[in-house]
Amino acid sequence: MPTGLESRIAARLAELDVAGLSRRSPHITLRRGCHYALDGRPVVGFCSNDYLGLADEELSAEEDDAPATTAAGAGASRLICGDLEELRDLEAELAALAGTEAALLFPSGFQANVGVPGALLERGDLVFSDRLNHASMIDGLRLSRAEIALLEHGAAPPASPRCNAAGVTWWFTESIFSMEGDRVDVEAARRHVQRGGALYLDEAHSFGLFRGGSTLSCEYGLRPDVLIGTLGKAAGCAGAFVATSATIARFLRSRARSFVFSTGVSPLLARRLRAQIAALAGELGDSRRAALWRNVRHFALLVGVEESRAQSPIFPLLVGDNLQAVAIAEALLDRGWHVQAIRPPTVPAGSARLRLTLSALHTASEIEALAADLRTVFSTYGLDLASATRLGS
Numbered sequence: 521m522p523t524g525l526e527s528r529i530a531a532r533l534a535e536l537d538v539a540g541l542s543r544r545s546p547h548i549t550l551r552r553g554c555h556y557a558l559d560g561r562p563v564v565g566f567c568s569n570d571y572l573g574l575a576d577e578e579l580s581a582e583e584d585d586a587p588a589t590t591a592a593g594a595g596a597s598r599l600i601c602g603d604l605e606e607l608r609d610l611e612a613e614l615a616a617l618a619g620t621e622a623a624l625l626f627p628s629g630f631q632a633n634v635g636v637p638g639a640l641l642e643r644g645d646l647v648f649s650d651r652l653n654h655a656s657m658i659d660g661l662r663l664s665r666a667e668i669a670l671l672e673h674g675a676a677p678p679a680s681p682r683c684n685a686a687g688v689t690w691w692f693t694e695s696i697f698s699m700e701g702d703r704v705d706v707e708a709a710r711r712h713v714q715r716g717g718a719l720y721l722d723e724a725h726s727f728g729l730f731r732g733g734s735t736l737s738c739e740y741g742l743r744p745d746v747l748i749g750t751l752g753k754a755a756g757c758a759g760a761f762v763a764t765s766a767t768i769a770r771f772l773r774s775r776a777r778s779f780v781f782s783t784g785v786s787p788l789l790a791r792r793l794r795a796q797i798a799a800l801a802g803e804l805g806d807s808r809r810a811a812l813w814r815n816v817r818h819f820a821l822l823v824g825v826e827e828s829r830a831q832s833p834i835f836p837l838l839v840g841d842n843l844q845a846v847a848i849a850e851a852l853l854d855r856g857w858h859v860q861a862i863r864p865p866t867v868p869a870g871s872a873r874l875r876l877t878l879s880a881l882h883t884a885s886e887i888e889a890l891a892a893d894l895r896t897v898f899s900t901y902g903l904d905l906a907s908a909t910r911l912g913s
């Protein structure tokens with residue numbers, strides 16, 4: 521006899537099924553770069569965030585020369601007895617890469633975004649937040665006491681916002697938007713900072729993609745007050761960091777609840793992360809970045825996206841309807857391509873899409889064959905591929 525809760529949840533699942541919104545995790549086996557078996561079928565993946573193909577890299581001892589650690593766990597939160605050398609060394613390297621005084625590790629980007637705003641924002645602050653910011657930033661802002669004003673996607677905060685004289689005016693934005701693939705307006709961000717506004721920049725999808733393995737803000741000489749970098753995307757591993765001033769980092773150590781009340785990152789993971797970061801910032805990273813941006817330009821040309829709009833390895837292909845997006849993803853799978861359908865609440869209602877991402881490891885012939893199949897499959901569903909790529913423009 522199902523309990524009240526069981527039957528309520530079963531009903532909710534049935535509703536999700538009808539709306540084309542239920543989800544399951546496809547089973548991946550035998551992964552080697554962008555090739556793997558998905559539920560047993562061999563595919564080429566075009567939906568990972570491992571943009572530089574570093575997740576499966578076997579890193580040599582040279583790149584990984586830190587003293588061996590056998591410690592699997594930090595043992596406690598950083599503030600109790602988990603502040604191990606491996607974590608501090610990694611933080612120093614991340615700060616150097618991001619060009620900031622300090623960096624603070626978090627177990628994930630979600631945890632960083634959920635914990636940092638609540639610590640830094642105060643009543644009387646005014647936050648301009650892009651409507652399409654990642655769920656973790658939205659949740660983090662909900663935990664703060666600041667007033668929040670949503671910005672249309674891509675818009676900048678007004679030059680003279682109505683704000684309590686004592687309050688800080690923030691702009692919360694991603695640098696490369698995870699589901700749109702476009703970039704923040706760097707000049708508008710610079711003006712916001714010059715006017716004395718504070719910039720909270722989530723570089724989850726840009727950290728590692730620019731010169732020397734750095735960020736979009738470093739590339740353009742932009743100085744965010746708070747930079748969030750994630751280590752599970754271009755760095756090919758897991759975790760996240762906040763790069764900021766020494767003063768703000770010191771405060772976050774005391775007040776960011778998801779840092780204070782959580783076990784420190786595993787020292788084993790930190791050791792591997794140091795090797796990943798060395799690879800990202802070194803020659804391997806340089807050659808992978810060159811290959812990645814070459815692949816981005818190649819794919820853009822094939823699907824008719826002008827070079828100025830090919831700003832990242834992320835290409836959203838708008839479908840609209842949830843069930844149709846899933847059907848198109850299935851049809852591509854039948855042809856050996858794994859491109860996930862992305863549906864609400866990850867994207868706004870009515871804007872279900874395929875989110876296609878390129879990797880440095882894709883070959884030119886794979887990209888060409890995919891582009892040809894995309895055109896065929898989209899037209900089977902009465903959709904024009906060129907129009908589907910024009911999301912937001």
Ligand SMILES: Cc1ncc(COP(=O)(O)O)c(C=O)c1O
Pocket residue numbers: 627628629630631633654656694698722724725750751752759760
């Ligand atoms: C913009 C953005 N911020 C934060 C995160 C969360 O990072 P993590 O996967 O490390 O939790 C993501 C993950 O997809 C993201 O896209």
